[in-house]
Amino acid sequence: MTNKFNFLSMNKKFIFSSESVGEGHPDKVCDLISDAVLDECLTQDPYSRVACECYAKSNLVVVGGEITTKATVDFNAIVRKTIRDIGYIHDDDVFHADKVFIINAITKQSPDIAQGVDARAAEGKKSSEQGAGDQGLMFGYACNETPELMPAPIMFAHRLGKELNNVRKSNKIKWLRPDSKTQVSVLYENSKPVKITNVVISTQHTEDVKHSTIEKFIIQEVIKKVLPEDLLSKDTQFLINPTGRFVVGGPQGDTGLTGRKIIVDSYGGMGRHGGGCFSGKDPSKVDRSAAYMGRYVAKNIVAAGLATRCEIQFAYAIGYPEPVSICIDTFGTGVVSDESITKAVQEVFSFKPADIIKQLNLLRPIYKKTTNYGHFGKTDPDLTWEQTDKVEDLKKAVK
Numbered sequence: 001m002t003n004k005f006n007f008l009s010m011n012k013k014f015i016f017s018s019e020s021v022g023e024g025h026p027d028k029v030c031d032l033i034s035d036a037v038l039d040e041c042l043t044q045d046p047y048s049r050v051a052c053e054c055y056a057k058s059n060l061v062v063v064g065g066e067i068t069t070k071a072t073v074d075f076n077a078i079v080r081k082t083i084r085d086i087g088y089i090h091d092d093d094v095f096h097a098d099k100v101f102i103i104n105a106i107t108k109q110s111p112d113i114a115q116g117v118d119a120r121a122a123e124g125k126k127s128s129e130q131g132a133g134d135q136g137l138m139f140g141y142a143c144n145e146t147p148e149l150m151p152a153p154i155m156f157a158h159r160l161g162k163e164l165n166n167v168r169k170s171n172k173i174k175w176l177r178p179d180s181k182t183q184v185s186v187l188y189e190n191s192k193p194v195k196i197t198n199v200v201i202s203t204q205h206t207e208d209v210k211h212s213t214i215e216k217f218i219i220q221e222v223i224k225k226v227l228p229e230d231l232l233s234k235d236t237q238f239l240i241n242p243t244g245r246f247v248v249g250g251p252q253g254d255t256g257l258t259g260r261k262i263i264v265d266s267y268g269g270m271g272r273h274g275g276g277c278f279s280g281k282d283p284s285k286v287d288r289s290a291a292y293m294g295r296y297v298a299k300n301i302v303a304a305g306l307a308t309r310c311e312i313q314f315a316y317a318i319g320y321p322e323p324v325s326i327c328i329d330t331f332g333t334g335v336v337s338d339e340s341i342t343k344a345v346q347e348v349f350s351f352k353p354a355d356i357i358k359q360l361n362l363l364r365p366i367y368k369k370t371t372n373y374g375h376f377g378k379t380d381p382d383l384t385w386e387q388t389d390k391v392e393d394l395k396k397a398v399k
Helices: 024-043 077-085 111-117 154-170 212-227 286-304 339-350 354-361 393-399
Strands: 014-019 049-057 060-068 101-107 138-144 174-191 192-205 237-240 307-315 327-329
Touching: 014 154, 014 192, 014 286, 024 060, 024 354, 049 101, 060 077, 060 212, 060 393, 077 174, 138 327, 154 192, 154 212, 192 212, 192 327, 212 237, 286 354, 286 393, 307 354
Parallel strands: 060 101, 192 237
Antiparallel strands: 014 174, 049 060, 138 307, 174 192, 307 327
């Protein structure tokens, strides 16, 4: 059923904002450590079961979770390399790659969960097929606002963050430090982005640089270089380090935790989120793999021209292979009914966890590539959920 009250389906003017964060943000530090552990496990043992979470504060990192694997993992080495690659290596960093204290709180996966996930029969289990690693609901989303078929506000925020990170790691600007946040507000008219009204960037910096230097550089060399010129105007407001100072950053300034940036990771609030985070989870966890599948399906629907905006939701019961529900909403933009698209989707795609893993080739160490600047909208061929290879199949299946 089409949601006629969705704000995007109304012919009105409104402003929508989305944020992104840099890889030095404390939550993203933890996300990247978690995904680095996952990738190391999958490199050695593709069938690893990993649920790795991380906490960081000041000079402390706690790595916890449940991991069952044949891999031999040096957790301390992974933590330090990840922090070093991010850039916390300066003498005045309280959170420093070589100086942090590390606590390891990893245990094995619960056998009760393993029984539900494994492709084997068990007393009380409804199916001998591989089941979902947990109950839950997942969303996928796509729209035609950008070449990536993603909402404009979140893609613009990600582009700013990536450029800021590229400049920092080039070492051309010595005063830039790892922690940063970006935010973009976009004016819509008749559901189309027509103007960027506001850009907010906060970037950590050294003690000695003047605010005016930061502001001028960010506006000229980051914002105006990255954002579409036709969407910027003399009225666009730029707020650069609006507190006036951002020297203390990263886990020194704020606590970091895996999975706390789920809206940054997905659609910036434009599309809904089921609530489960992605990072640190192997693909038997449908929080991650089914969310990737949702993006894959929604993107192919939009790429096929069946709708200009599409959201899919499905839900699982732990240990059971088939989703308990599938719902597609094109917000009134579909060229055929949502019911027809739903039937076509069910004909073309399988939503069983084992089939998702196989179809998207998820048992590979690809997850560090997803951690920063969104899990969706990237062009890396390893991120298979961004492919639009089911367009013709969907067109044929629609009746």
